[in-house]
Amino acid sequence: MKMKNIKFTFRKALFLLSALFTIMVGCERELSDEAVLATFPSTAEIFTDTPVGLGSNFYFPFVGSKPTAWSVDESEGYNSKASMRFDVPNVNDPEGSYAGAIFRVDGAGRDLTGYNALTFWAKGTRSGRINEIGFGQDFFENKYLVSTSLQLTTNWQKYVIPIPDASKLVEERGVFWYAEGPENGEGYSFWIDELKFENLGTMAQPQPAISNGEDRSETAFTGVDIALTGLTQTFNLGTGNNVTVNAAPSYFKFFSSNEDIATVNDNGVVSIIGEGTAKITATLGGVVAKGSLELTSRGAFNLAPTPTRDPSKVISIYSDSYTNVPVDFFNGYWEPFQTTQSSEFSIGGNSMINYTNFNFVGNQFANPTVDATQKSNLHINMYIPNSVPANIDFLITVVDFGADQADGGGDDTREQIFFNKALFVADSWITLEFPITMNNRNNIGLIIYENINGSSLSNFYLDNIYFYEN
Amino acid sequence: MKTKILKLNSIYTYLLFSLMLTLFTGCSTDEKQTVVTFTNLVMADEFDTDGAPDASIWGYNIGTGQDGWGNNELQYYTDRTENVTVQNGVLIITAKKEDFEGSSYTSARLLTKGKFEQTYGRFEARIRLPWGQGLWPAFWLLGDDSNGTEIWPQIGEIDIMEYVGDEPTRIFGTVHGPGYSGGESISKSYNLDNDRFDTGFHVFGIEWGPDYINYYVDDVLYNQITPEDVPGEWVFNNGPFYIILNLAVGGNLPGSPNNETVFPQTMLVDYVRVYKNNNN
Numbered sequence: 042m043k044m045k046n047i048k049f050t051f052r053k054a055l056f057l058l059s060a061l062f063t064i065m066v067g068c069e070r071e072l073s074d075e076a077v078l079a080t081f082p083s084t085a086e087i088f089t090d091t092p093v094g095l096g097s098n099f100y101f102p103f104v105g106s107k108p109t110a111w112s113v114d115e116s117e118g119y120n121s122k123a124s125m126r127f128d129v130p131n132v133n134d135p136e137g138s139y140a141g142a143i144f145r146v147d148g149a150g151r152d153l154t155g156y157n158a159l160t161f162w163a164k165g166t167r168s169g170r171i172n173e174i175g176f177g178q179d180f181f182e183n184k185y186l187v188s189t190s191l192q193l194t195t196n197w198q199k200y201v202i203p204i205p206d207a208s209k210l211v212e213e214r215g216v217f218w219y220a221e222g223p224e225n226g227e228g229y230s231f232w233i234d235e236l237k238f239e240n241l242g243t244m245a246q247p248q249p250a251i252s253n254g255e256d257r258s259e260t261a262f263t264g265v266d267i268a269l270t271g272l273t274q275t276f277n278l279g280t281g282n283n284v285t286v287n288a289a290p291s292y293f294k295f296f297s298s299n300e301d302i303a304t305v306n307d308n309g310v311v312s313i314i315g316e317g318t319a320k321i322t323a324t325l326g327g328v329v330a331k332g333s334l335e336l337t338s339r340g341a342f343n344l345a346p347t348p349t350r351d352p353s354k355v356i357s358i359y360s361d362s363y364t365n366v367p368v369d370f371f372n373g374y375w376e377p378f379q380t381t382q383s384s385e386f387s388i389g390g391n392s393m394i395n396y397t398n399f400n401f402v403g404n405q406f407a408n409p410t411v412d413a414t415q416k417s418n419l420h421i422n423m424y425i426p427n428s429v430p431a432n433i434d435f436l437i438t439v440v441d442f443g444a445d446q447a448d449g450g451g452d453d454t455r456e457q458i459f460f461n462k463a464l465f466v467a468d469s470w471i472t473l474e475f476p477i478t479m480n481n482r483n484n485i486g487l488i489i490y491e492n493i494n495g496s497s498l499s500n501f502y503l504d505n506i507y508f509y510e511n
Numbered sequence: 512m513k514t515k516i517l518k519l520n521s522i523y524t525y526l527l528f529s530l531m532l533t534l535f536t537g538c539s540t541d542e543k544q545t546v547v548t549f550t551n552l553v554m555a556d557e558f559d560t561d562g563a564p565d566a567s568i569w570g571y572n573i574g575t576g577q578d579g580w581g582n583n584e585l586q587y588y589t590d591r592t593e594n595v596t597v598q599n600g601v602l603i604i605t606a607k608k609e610d611f612e613g614s615s616y617t618s619a620r621l622l623t624k625g626k627f628e629q630t631y632g633r634f635e636a637r638i639r640l641p642w643g644q645g646l647w648p649a650f651w652l653l654g655d656d657s658n659g660t661e662i663w664p665q666i667g668e669i670d671i672m673e674y675v676g677d678e679p680t681r682i683f684g685t686v687h688g689p690g691y692s693g694g695e696s697i698s699k700s701y702n703l704d705n706d707r708f709d710t711g712f713h714v715f716g717i718e719w720g721p722d723y724i725n726y727y728v729d730d731v732l733y734n735q736i737t738p739e740d741v742p743g744e745w746v747f748n749n750g751p752f753y754i755i756l757n758l759a760v761g762g763n764l765p766g767s768p769n770n771e772t773v774f775p776q777t778m779l780v781d782y783v784r785v786y787k788n789n790n791n
Contacts (some may be wrong), residue, residue, distance in 0.1 A: 242707065242710075243679070243707050245679070247707065277642060279680045279707060281676075326755060376741070
């Protein structure tokens with residue numbers, strides 16, 4: 042009996058194929074010649090003089106961006122009569138404060154394994170720097186996301202965005218994306234033409250990196266999940282210049298030197314599961330990545346005590362036990378003097394904030410401000426790992442933004458709370474509770490934490506930041 | 512017409528090459544130019560024996576020379592295994608970033624002076640080049656100095672291949688002689704199309720006879736230099752020349768390495784072959 046010919050088109054080929062194998066092996070027949078692995082179209086072009094092979098519904102603007110930023114301009118082009126124009130709005134454009142979108146193939150993804158770069162020609166009305174531009178963003182998993190930033194010129198110039206490892210891109214729908222805001226508050230336009238994937242023989246010498254190529258070390262605790270950062274791929278172009286892109290974790294293979302202490306998943310998230318030291322390294326496309334992350338786990342981490350106050354008597358800024366009010370930021374990264382870095386992490390569903398390289402930092406919640414007229418006490422849990430510096434001198438400032446409900450404006454008032462050194466102990470959650478006694482406390486919008494008088498407190502955790510009524 | 516670029520698409524290059532040369536000469540302005548074919552292999556190092564290079568063929572320049580070999584080069588040349596060795600069928604010249612004898616880099620420079628010298632012939636080597644700002648490999652010939660009685664540039668220099676690591680798609684071939692040396696030398700570059708010199712091996716060669724030097728890369732003849740092209744004495748019909756293979760770091764031509772230059776860098780040589788004209 043002749044085998045029935047089966048043709049796959051742009052379907053979940055692997056899955057079906059393995060099913061097919063099972064069936065075939067089951068009846069001991071040979072695989073039909075035509076039952077080959079389905080492949081996806083390998084169309085290179087995204088835009089020539091018109092969009093190519095994208096289908097009809099392919100442009101998806103980011104939330105908050107100006108949805109009409111993109112158009113096909115039939116009066117400009119690189120050696121042609123048409124190109125894509127992107128109109129970056131002015132800073133207060135009511136339609137959106139920036140331009141940004143993904144171009145996602147409306148239909149089956151593309152097989153990009155035969156290419157090694159996304160290339161295009163571009164120019165701007167000014168030499169703006171496009172904040173983020175790349176491919177691999179599809180608003181689903183964004184699994185193979187790549188981004189870089191690039192400086193435009195006012196003349197047409199060719200740009201190359203390398204594919205970190207094209208063998209991964211067997212079915213990619215996110216063929217292009219960009220995000221760009223105003224330059225110094227001013228909108229402008231830029232054009233992109235001849236947008237396509239290429240296989241450049243002049244691009245070589247991959248230099249992948251994690252932790253931005255540095256050998257970093259961090260302290261951690263059992264149960265903590267830490268996302269690897271600084272994942273990049275660099276290639277040398279035919280011009281002799283290096284081009285670096287941010288590459289999604291899925292391009293990498295990660296390794297832990299001790300799987301009893303830390304494991305890494307495909308998304309580049311390290312899970313601390315034991316006490317001791319483990320070093321995380323990676324490869325990309327078989328090339329060892331520069332940089333590493335050495336984690337020293339101190340074992341179990343004590344969670345902050347669970348608050349027991351009645352939620353009706355609490356206005357919570359940050360706690361897993363209450364509904365929190367909107368917070369503008371937990372770190373304002375105030376330039377130029379602030380050094381404090383921050384990260385948030387979670388153990389067993391309980392989140393906390395970690396401040397490192399601390400000098401001062403603020404939590405702002407001005408939209409809306411907090412009325413602490415009745416709930417006039419502040420509660421904060423704090424954890425200082427390892428040891429408390431002998432010179433610790435810690436100040437908390439609570440700022441009421443006044444009637445304008447905004448920082449500054451001449452109507453702000455503030456209250457400073459100093460703490461007795463003896464309060465602070467290491468490796469244990471302490472509770473800071475104090476009344477707010479200043480007259481104006483119905484528009485509180487900011488809590489500032491700072492080292493004063495040369496205090497060298499550098500690393501601590503905060504949790505359960507809330508106002509309450511006794 | 513001084514230089515001609517002829518691209519050969521065929522794979523039997525060398526056969527065609529001879530043919531081509533005939534054609535070449537046929538349309539040359541110099542009707543007296545001798546047609547030669549270089550089919551008699553007189554020296555070959557295939558680098559098939561692991562360890563130090565064959566001492567009957569290769570010697571070394573050691574150190575920093577005068578003013579970094581006249582070019583303010585930064586490396587200290589050694590004959591240590593770290594800088595020069597034969598492994599797996601290739602000669603490996605390695606440029607390292609390390610403090611050594613007052614220099615910040617080490618590398619190697621091999622030469623056949625006093626061991627193999629020849630006038631005229633086909634000289635070719637198959638090489639994979641390094642990459643990065645500040646790397647400057649070369650495969651070149653220098654005229655014998657008659658025990659120091661003649662000095663550069665009178666002795667003549669034929670650079671079969673030079674390359675700077677920040678231009679990975681380009682090599683150049685050059686002659687230096689009296690009145691046309693250093694910045695005034697006679698040179699032409701050759702660019703690969705959609706390829707680069709640090710990702711695979713390429714053949715670099717010359718065919719050198721009386722009053723001409725032809726330059727080729729792989730199957731492409733990209734330049735011919737004759738006495739008409741040089742604004743001084745043609746010193747390439749005299750005295751034997753010897754071969755030099757080296758990997759310089761820094762210096763006037765490439766500039767210094769920068770923080771993106773990756774070390775160590777290697778220049779891999781699959782073979783060096785020299786042919787003579789059967790009639791010689």
